[in-house]
Amino acid sequence: MSPTPQATSLEAEEHRKPVPDQVSTKDAHNAPLVYTPPEYWQGSKLPKWLQWILSEVFIFITIHYNLWLAPFLFLFYYLIQHEYYLTVVAMIVVYLPSFLDGSESTAKGRQWDSFRTHPMWHIASNFLGIKIIREQALDSNKKYIFGYHPHGIIVLSRIATITVYPGGVPEIFLVEPKSKENVIILKKRLGFVKLAMRHGADLVPTFVFGEKWLYHLWTPSKNVVDFVRKTLQIPLILFWGRFMWMPFRPPQGKTFGVVYGKPISVELNENPSDEELHALHATYMREVERLFRDHKKAFGYDDDETLVIT
Structure with a gap:
């Protein structure tokens, strides 16, 4: 399970907390955001x-x-x-315009801001105790590609996402909660870098x-996975x-969250x-290593835990 950069939500409820040795007094705009x-x-x-009960029920629902369809099908069958x-026809007529508006093929979707930004979603974030760190504010006039590590079990779908998961599906099976080595796949993943250069992002x-720490994962043999x-x-x-x-809550003293690093400048280069x-x-890999090294303690990782890039 992996978080995504909801810029509007962050800015709407921005709480600035200084991070030691990182805040620049000369440029408050570029100060880290926690x-x-x-x-x-x-x-x-x-x-x-x-x-507690209401929180558990909300998270479960x-x-x-992906199981919401079942009760609706049962309701239609009952009706x-x-x-x-007439009730069935009325329900179809009400829903039909949204089904035919073509929003599934665009990046806009059917946005419902009052629902998207409703305080009830804080139940979910409180459930996991999420923390978000942004090392530097981004220029809204520039283009960006966010490289996420490691690859989560459930990630974003298609259509105009600004995030890439360089490790791909094989990275999922490298998760080991008790290991001191946190393994990601990146050394030979150059496609997203080339994409950024071609578009100047x-x-x-x-x-x-x-x-x-959020899920248990059973890894079958490599032959079975490949087949x-x-x-x-x-x-x-x-x-x-x-x-x-439902995800497990992080263990005592551990925190779930995401760190958005400083953007790496990329010049437009189509070839x-x-x-x-x-x-x-190489610059990108060094920055990923730095992110892990600089922030692991804030999320409850042990001092001797390392990041292994394969």
């Missing part, structure tokens, strides 16, 4: 046990969004069986901390959390040479 969502239940008169035909190295990928064209990923796919490509790639 964001932790406000407590949803703060000041609530509901008893703690009821807050939202995380299992048809009991001859509520600055690269933003991004590291997600604490993912490895399923080649035959069905999908990865064989068997994972579970609490109550099916980069191998030397130019590898030079930029």
Whole structure:
């Protein structure tokens, strides 16, 4: 499970907290931003046990969004069986315009801001205790590509995403919660760097901390994984959390969150040479290593934990 850069949400609720040895007094705009969502239940008169139950139910419902279709199909079946035909037709008529507006093929989608920014989503962020660190503000007039590490179990879908996961599916199976080595696949992943150069888009190295504590993952043999990928064209990923796919809360003293690094300047170059490509790639790898080294302690990683780039 991996977080995405919701710039509007961050700016709307921006809480600046100085990070030692990183804040520049000369340029407050470029000062690091440390964001932790406000407590949803703060000041609530509901008893703690009821807050806990409501939070658990909310997380269960939202995380299992792919199962929402089942009750709606059952409702349609019930209405048809009991001859509520007009009700069925009315429901279809109400939904049909949104189905035919073509928003699935655009980056805009059917945005519902009042729902998207509703405070109830703080229940989810409080559940995991998420922390977001942005090392430097970005220029809205520039183009960017965010490189995410490591690859999560569930990531963004197609259409106009500004993020790439260089490690790909094989990186998922390298997750080992108890290992001191945090392995990512990057050394030979040059495609996203070439893409950035061809479009003149600055690269933003991004590291997600604490993912490895959220789910249990069963890794079958390599032969089985390769067979399923080649035959069905999908990865064989068997994972579970609490109550099916609800994520586990991070262990005591550990934190789940994401760090957006400083953008790496990229000049427009439609036909980069191998030397130019590898030079930029080397710079990017060094920045990813620095992100892990500089921020691992803030997320509860042990001092002797290392990042291994393969």
